[in-house]
Amino acid sequence: MEDPSGSGGWRFAQCFGDKGEVEDITEADIISTVEFDSTGNYLATGDKGGRVVLFERNEMKKGCEYKFYTEFQSHEPEFDYLKSLEIEEKINKIKWCKRQNSAHFLLSTNDKTIKLWKVFEKSLRVVSESNHHDGQRPLPPPTVKSHLRLPRMALQDNIIAAVPRKVYSNAHAYHIHSISVNSDQETYISADDLRINLWNLNISDQSFNIVDIKPVNMEELTEVITATEFHPTHCNLFMYSSSKSNIKLADMRDSALCFEEEEDPTTRSFFSEIISSISDVKFSHDGRYILSRDYLSLKIWDVNMENRPVKTIPIHDHLRGKLCDLYENDCIFDKFECVWSGDDQNVLTGSYHNYFRIYDTDTLNDVVLQADKSAFKIKKIGGAAPGQKLGAKNGARPNGLKDMMALDALDFNKKILHASWHPKEATIAIAATNNLFLYSAA
Numbered sequence: 278m279e280d281p282s283g284s285g286g287w288r289f290a291q292c293f294g295d296k297g298e299v300e301d302i303t304e305a306d307i308i309s310t311v312e313f314d315s316t317g318n319y320l321a322t323g324d325k326g327g328r329v330v331l332f333e334r335n336e337m338k339k340g341c342e343y344k345f346y347t348e349f350q351s352h353e354p355e356f357d358y359l360k361s362l363e364i365e366e367k368i369n370k371i372k373w374c375k376r377q378n379s380a381h382f383l384l385s386t387n388d389k390t391i392k393l394w395k396v397f398e399k400s401l402r403v404v405s406e407s408n409h410h411d412g413q414r415p416l417p418p419p420t421v422k423s424h425l426r427l428p429r430m431a432l433q434d435n436i437i438a439a440v441p442r443k444v445y446s447n448a449h450a451y452h453i454h455s456i457s458v459n460s461d462q463e464t465y466i467s468a469d470d471l472r473i474n475l476w477n478l479n480i481s482d483q484s485f486n487i488v489d490i491k492p493v494n495m496e497e498l499t500e501v502i503t504a505t506e507f508h509p510t511h512c513n514l515f516m517y518s519s520s521k522s523n524i525k526l527a528d529m530r531d532s533a534l535c536f537e538e539e540e541d542p543t544t545r546s547f548f549s550e551i552i553s554s555i556s557d558v559k560f561s562h563d564g565r566y567i568l569s570r571d572y573l574s575l576k577i578w579d580v581n582m583e584n585r586p587v588k589t590i591p592i593h594d595h596l597r598g599k600l601c602d603l604y605e606n607d608c609i610f611d612k613f614e615c616v617w618s619g620d621d622q623n624v625l626t627g628s629y630h631n632y633f634r635i636y637d638t639d640t641l642n643d644v645v646l647q648a649d650k651s652a653f654k655i656k657k658i659g660g661a662a663p664g665q666k667l668g669a670k671n672g673a674r675p676n677g678l679k680d681m682m683a684l685d686a687l688d689f690n691k692k693i694l695h696a697s698w699h700p701k702e703a704t705i706a707i708a709a710t711n712n713l714f715l716y717s718a719a
Contacts, residue, residue: 285635285644286718290704291342293332294712296650308708310695314373314381317619317699319346320706321383322713323368327352329385329439331396332713341704341717347396349439352387364389370456372465374478382442384465388452391467393443393478398435405431443481448474455505461512470501473517475529487529488517503612504558516567518555524569526580536567536583538576548600548609556612561621562700570615570626573597577624577638590636590643593628608689619700627693630681631709645679646716648693648709 295306305326312321320332320343333346355364367387374382380397405412407428408419419425451469458465458478466487467474473488492498500521508514516526523537540549552572559568566587567578573593576586592613596603603609608629615626627633635644695708703718 287635287644287646287703287716288718289714290340290717291715292650292712293343293345296712302711306711308695308711308713309367309369310371311697311706311708311713312371312373313697313699313706314383315375315700317341317701317704319373319381320697321371321373322708323351323371323385324711325365325367327354327366327368327387329368329371329383329394331381341699341702341715343715347437347439349394349396351385351392351394352390355389357389369452369454372456372458374458375462377462384456384458386453386456386467389446389449391445391453391456391476392441393445393481394439395442396437396439399438400432401434401436402430403433404428443478445476445481445484448476448484454503457505457507457515459507459512460510464512466505466507466515468502468505468517473502473505473515488527490519503555506558506560509560509562509564511564514564516558516560518558518569520550520554522553522555522571524555524558524567524578526567526583534583536578536586538585546600548604551604551609552600557614559615559617561617562619563621566621568615568617568624570613572609572611572613575615575624575626575636588638588641590624590641592626592634596629603689606689608692611692611694613692613694614696616696616698616705618698619702623698625696625698625705627696627707629689629692630687631691631693632681633693633696633707635705647681648707648712648714650712 305324307325308322309325310323318334322330327350328348329351330348331346332343335342335344351368352366354366357364365388369386369388372384374384380395383394383396385392385394408425409416449467449469449472451471453467453469455468456465463478465476465478467476471489471491472486474484475487476484488502490500490502500519503518503520505515505517513529514526516524518524523535525533525535527533555569555571557570561568565580567580569576569578573591573596575590575592577588578586600609613627615624617624621638623635623637625633625635631648633646633648691710693707693709697706699705705716707714707716
């Protein structure tokens with residue numbers, strides 16, 4: 278059956294955040310990372326103001342809906358007096374640790390400092406009766422020993438508390454852009470442009486440098502590390518990508534394998550190196566495949582075949598002719614993330630004008646959706662989803678949003694850089710400037 282909207286069964290479910298116009302947005306409110314936990318019952322966002330906001334699944338609702346759980350200030354702005362540098366409070370990444378007890382543990386990082394947070398429910402108790410009070414009623418002071426009584430505590434309220442259990446600092450000379458928790462739940466890695474460090478979650482004052490690509494002479498610097506991730510099941514394997522368009526799969530016990538595609542010299546241009554720089558890499562949940570994102574495309578690699586990707590998916594080929602403009606406005610340096618679905622059957626990545634695309638990994642059939650404010654206006658009046666609205670204009674047009682994506686009137690200030698996929702369901706969380714959008718598929 279033809280899907281007239283081109284929405285692939287996806288529908289807008291929820292939106293959190295201020296619904297104002299883009300021009301009025303405070304910089305601190307812009308979402309800089311979004312991450313589901315391993316159960317999908319909790320969702321975390323970090324913003325440029327250093328805040329972490331947690332959402333909890335709303336069990337009262339039938340569908341996959343979330344409600345506000347708690348918010349805390351994770352990082353504050355700092356100043357490095359030695360280097361005369363301001364260190365932003367912006368949260369670059371959040372990673373959940375697997376839940377071991379009733380408390381949640383998650384790692385958050387800004388450019389320089391990683392923190393391990395414990396989030397737990399705590400009951401507040403107050404003194405309900407004592408020698409001087411019975412509830413709110415004052416009592417005369419006891420005159421004889423037998424009138425003395427022990428104070429009694431009563432439950433007043435339950436609150437959600439967030440406390441930093443560990444602070445891992447002073448280990449990176451450059452800006453931290455990636456953290457990844459190992460499958461053993463005991464160690465994690467953190468990466469900046471030139472180094473990757475291995476940490477034990479319980480030891481905050483010591484880390485091991487496991488990758489160092491810093492040249493002796495910095496003038497000879499030709500590449501930087503752009504992303505890193507641990508293998509989902511093998512605790513000795515991890516990978517990292519570079520600005521030189523390659524991915525290295527490394528074994529901490531031995532050596533590294535390099536995934537690299539030969540460049541076609543006929544297509545080489547001034548922008549080749551910039552647009553081929555890999556901005557994100559992700560292992561599939563079974564560890565068999567690697568998903569990588571560069572400026573114009575997504576690539577799926579088989580870990581057993583390092584010379585070329587299994588599939589190359591163009592994301593916004595229509596921008597090839599606009600690379601000069603994108604270089605002028607710095608958009609060519611935007612770092613788009615990519616994610617696998619929980620069953621590894623689909624992949625997702627973002628584009629401009631708040632468009633994002635979901636691809637079937639077998640057929641490469643794709644769905645284009647837009648995280649747009651019209652979504653919740655339409656929901657209020659009971660209309661169609663934004664994809665359906667646009668797709669149905671001038672009759673049924675399966676390429677509704679795809680055609681819109683290629684138009685010249687794209688707003689390059691609106692971009693979908695960060696997203697997360699529910700580990701067990703067809704639900705996705707999309708960060709669109711200062712709003713968090715949730716979409717679900719039937």
